[in-house]
Amino acid sequence: MIYAVIDIGSNTVRLSVYKVNGEEVLNLFNEKEQASLRSYVKNGALSDKGIERLLSVLKKFKTVVDHFGDIDELHPFATATIRDATNRVEILKIVKDKLDLDIEILSEEEEAKFAFIGASSSVGVTRGVLTDIGGGSSEIVIIDQSKVIKSSSISIGSLSGFNDFVNGLFMNKDEKKLIDEEIKSLLEKKKVYREGHDLLCAVGGSARASLLFYNEYYKLDPYNTTMQSNKFCQMLKEIIEKEPREILDLILEIKPDRVHTLLPGMAILNRISKYFSCKEISVSQTGVREGYVYNKLIERNK
Template identity: 25%
Template sequence: MNQYWGVDADPTAQGRIKGARPVAVLDIGSNSVRLVVYERHARSLTPLYNEKTACALGRGLAQTGKIAYENIDRALTAIQRFALVSRLMRVGTTHILATSAVREASNSKAFVDAVEQTMGGKVTVLSGAEEAHFAALGAISGMPGFNGVVGDLGGGSLELSTISGGIDSTGETHQLGVIRLQDDSENSPSRGQAIAKRRLKKSALLDGQGGSFCAIGGTWRSLAKVHQVLRNYPLHMVQNYEVGAADMLDLCEQIVAATASGKAYVGAELASSSRRDLVPYGAAVMIEVLKAGKFSSVIFSALGVREGYLFGLLDEGERAIDPLLQMAEDVNVLRSRSPQHAEDLISFSGGLLETPGIAEPAEETRLRRTACYLADIGWRGHPDYRGEQAVDMVAYGAATGIDHPGRAFLAEVLAVRYMGLKQKSMSASLLALSGATMSARARLLGAMFRVGYPMSAAMPGVLPRIRFELDANVLRLLLPSDLAFLDG
C-alpha cells in the first residue's frame, strides 16, 4: 500500500497554489456517483479531479422502495476507487453527500455503512429542503447576481427554490427526477410530461411570476449542450449560458414529440450515452416548469449542490469575495512573469480611462482588473501561437462569476494584446457576444497592454511613474526625465 499513497515526498506540482490542501465532495446521486477534488476550499473552486460513474441507484425505487443490489455493488466499486483517489491526492477533507435515492430507500442503511467504512467519513443524507438550499447556493456561488427561481433536476427528484439578493427561500422537492419519471411513465416522455404537469401544481414557487429560471443538473446540462450545437453557438460551455424561454420550449417540445413517435430526437448524438435516453424526460420537466412559471429566460448553471455545500461552509467574508477576481489573481500568481506587474497595469489602465473622463461602470472595472491579472498568461507559448493559446484559456476556461459576453470581452483584450489590432483569429460570432461598445473597450485595453509591456518588460516599478495628460483633445503619455529614452 505504501508504494501508492504512503510516500513521504510531496507530489504537489509547482503549478499549484502553494500550501493549498485539496478538498473533495463525493456526491451519491440517484443517477450517478461522482467525486470532485478541488485544489483548495476557497471562493473560487478549481477542480483537480472530476469523475462520475453511472450507477442508477434510483432505478425502480418508486416501484420497490429499495435500491437494486446490483446498483449498490456498482456504486461501492466506484467508491472504492474514489477512496483511493482521495488518498493519492492527499485530500484534507472529503464531504460525502447523498440525495433522494439514499434518503428514500428502505435498504439504504447498509449501503451508507459500507460507504462510511470505505471512505473513512460520515455520509450526510440531505433532505429535500437541504438539497434545494445547497443547489441554490451553488447557483449563487457561480452567478452572484442571479435573482429568480432555481431548479435542480436529479435522477430521483426536482428541487426548487427562489433566490433574491443572494438569499434563497425555503425549498421544495418534487418527485420528478428523470429516472423516476422514466419509470413512472413506463418509458413515455409524453406521459412523463403529463405527470410533471400534475405534480408541479403543488409548487408554491412556480406562480407564473416570470423572470429567469436557473437550471441545474446533468440532464439539463446535456439539454443545454444540444441547444448550443443546434444553434451554432460559439461557446460550448453550460455555465451562465442563457437562452430565451420560448426557444428552449421549442427544442424541448421537439424532443418529446420525436421520442413519442419512436424517432431519435434532434441532437441525440450530442448527448453522452449515459444521458441520451434521459434527455427527453428532462425536456418534459423543463416544458412544464417554464409553462408554470411563465419564465422569460433560462440560464444554466454547471455549479450545484456540491459547490453550494462548500460555499455554505465559508465564512461571511469569504463568501463576499469575487470568484472571478480570485481566479484571475490565482492564475496571475501561477502563470505571469511578475504578479506585481498586474497591479501596475490596473493603475496604468485606470489612468488611461480617467484622464479623458471615460466612464467605467463597476462591472467594466472588474472585467478590466481581471484582464490585467490575465494579461501575461501566454508568455511561455511559442510567439506565433501565444495569442490563440491565451484567447482559448480565457474564452474556454473554467472561471465562474462571469457571463458569456464577459468571456468574449476578455478574449478580445488578450487577442489584441498578443496579436495586435488587426488580428483575425477570433471568430466573428464569439466577438459579437460582447457587443460593439465592449468590443471597442476591449481593443482599447489590449492596445494599452501593447504599450505598457514593452516599456516595463513585464516587471513592476516602471508603469506607476508614467502618467497621461489630455491637451487640446490630444492624449499624451508623460515620461519622467530618466525614462525619456522610452519615447517611441
Template identity: 35%
Template sequence: MLYGVIDIGSNTIRLMIYRVDNGAIHPVLNNKFAAGLAGYITAKGKMSKEGIRKAVEVLTELRTVTEQITLDGVFPFGTAALRNITNTQEVLDAIRAESGFAVRVLSGEEEAEFDYYGALQSTPLDGGLLVDVGGGSTELVYFTKRKAVLGVSLPIGSLTLYNRFVDGILPSRGEVRKIEAEAAAQIEAARLRIRSGAAKQIVAVGGTARAALKLRNSLEGKSGNSAYETSFYGDFLSQMEMGPEKLTGRILKIAPERIHTITPGVAVLHTVAKTFGCRTVVTSPYGVREGYLYYLLKERGILHGKQP
C-alpha cells in the same frame, strides 16, 4: 489545498476534486460513474442487494482514487437515491464498512439550499427560480433581491420519470404527455406558494441543465452561451415527437449517457417554465456539490462565501 466531494445521485456517482485558492474553489478533477441507483429501487421503496453492491463497488473504486491524491478532506453525500428509500441506514452501513466513507444524506430542503448557495458563487443572481432536475428529485428555489425566499424538493427526476413511464430508449408522444402531466401535478403545490409570473427567469443547475445547454448551443452552432429562451424546451419536445433522429444524433455526441433521461428532464424544465411564466433561462456551472463544499469550508473558517 485540495478537497474532494462525492455526490451519490440517482443517476450518477461523481467524485469532484477542487483546489481552494484566493477564497474560491476551482474544479481540477471530475470522475463520474453512471450507476443508475434509481433503477435498483424495489416496488416497496427499498434499494435491492444488487443496488447496494453497485454503490459499494463504485465508492470503493473512488476510495482508491482519493488515496492516490493528497487531499485535505473528502466529503461524500447522498441525495434522492438514498433519502427516498426505506433501507437508508443499511446502505450507509454497507458503504462505510466496505469503502470507509461516512456518507451524509441531504434532506430535500438542504439540497435546494446548497443548489442555491453553489449557484450564488458563480452566477449573478438577482431574482428568479432556481431549478435542479436531478435523477430522483427536482429542487426549486424562488429568490428575489439575491435572497432565497422559498425552497422545495419534488419527488420527480429525469431517471425516475424514465423508469416509471418509458418502455423504450426514447419516450413516445404519449409517454412524454404522461411525464408532463406528472410533473405538472407535482409542481402545482409549489405554484400555490410562488405567485405565477413572480419569477421571469430560470437559473438552471445540474446535469440535465448542462446537457440541455450543450444541446441547444450545438443545434444553434454557438458556444460559450449560458442563457437562452425557455421556448427551446417546447421546441425540443416537439421535435422529439415529430422526428427524433436529428436530436438523437446530437445527444449521442454531446451527452450519450443521458440519451434516455434528457427528454424527461427537459419535460420537467418545460413544465416549470410554463407553470411559472419564465421566459429565459441561464445555466450555472455550480450547483449542489459546490454549494455543499462552500458551506463546509465556510463552517470551518477556510472560506468566506456569499451567504445564501
C-alpha cells in the same frame, strides 16, 4: 486545503476535488460514473444489486482520492435515492463497514440551499426561480433580493421520469404529457405558487446536457449559457416528432451517456419554465457540490 466531494445522485455519482484558499475555490478535477441507482429501487428499498453498484463506484473514487495524496478531507453525500430508501440505515452501515466512508444524507432543504449557493458563485441570481433536476428528484428554489424565499423538492427527475413514464427508449408526445401533468400536480401539492418570473436558473447534469443540445441544435457558440424558453420548447417538440433512429443519432453525437434520460430531463426543465412563465433559462456550471464546499466546509473553518 484540498477537499474531495462525492455527490451520490440517483443517476450519476460524481467526484469533484477542490483547492480552497480562504474563500477562493478552484475545481481541480472531476470524475463521473453512471450508476443509475434509482433503477435499483424495488418497493422503496435499494436492492442488493444496487448496493453492490454503489460500493463499486465508491471504491473506485476512494482509490482515486487515496492515490492523489494531497487531499486533506473526503466528504461523500447522498441525495434523493438514498435519502428516500427504506433501507437507508442498512446502506450507510454497509458502506461504513466495507469502505470506511461516512455518507452524509442531505435533506431536501439543504440540497436546494446548496444548489442556490453553488449557482450564485457563477451566475448572478437576484430574483427568479432556480431548479436542480437530478435523477430522482428536482429542487425548486424561489429567489428574491438574492435570498431564498421558498424551496421545495418534487419527486421526479430525469431517471425516475424515464423509469416511471417512458415505455421505449425515447419519450413520445403522450409520455411527455404525462410527465407534464405529474410535475404540475407535484408543484401544486407542494403549494408552489405560479407567480411569473423572467429568469429560470438551472443547475445539474440534465440542465448542462440540455444546454449542450440547444447550442448544437441552433448552431450557437458552445460557450453560450442561456436558452430562450420558447425556442427550447420548440426544439423539444421537434425532437420528439423525429424517427427514433434520428433521435438516437442526435443524442449520441452530443451527449451519449444520457441517451435515455436526456428527453425526460428536458421535459421537466421545459415544464418548470412554463409553470413560472420564465422567458429565459440560464444554465449554471456550478451547483450542489460547490454550494456544499462554500457552505459546509469553508464556513466551518472560519
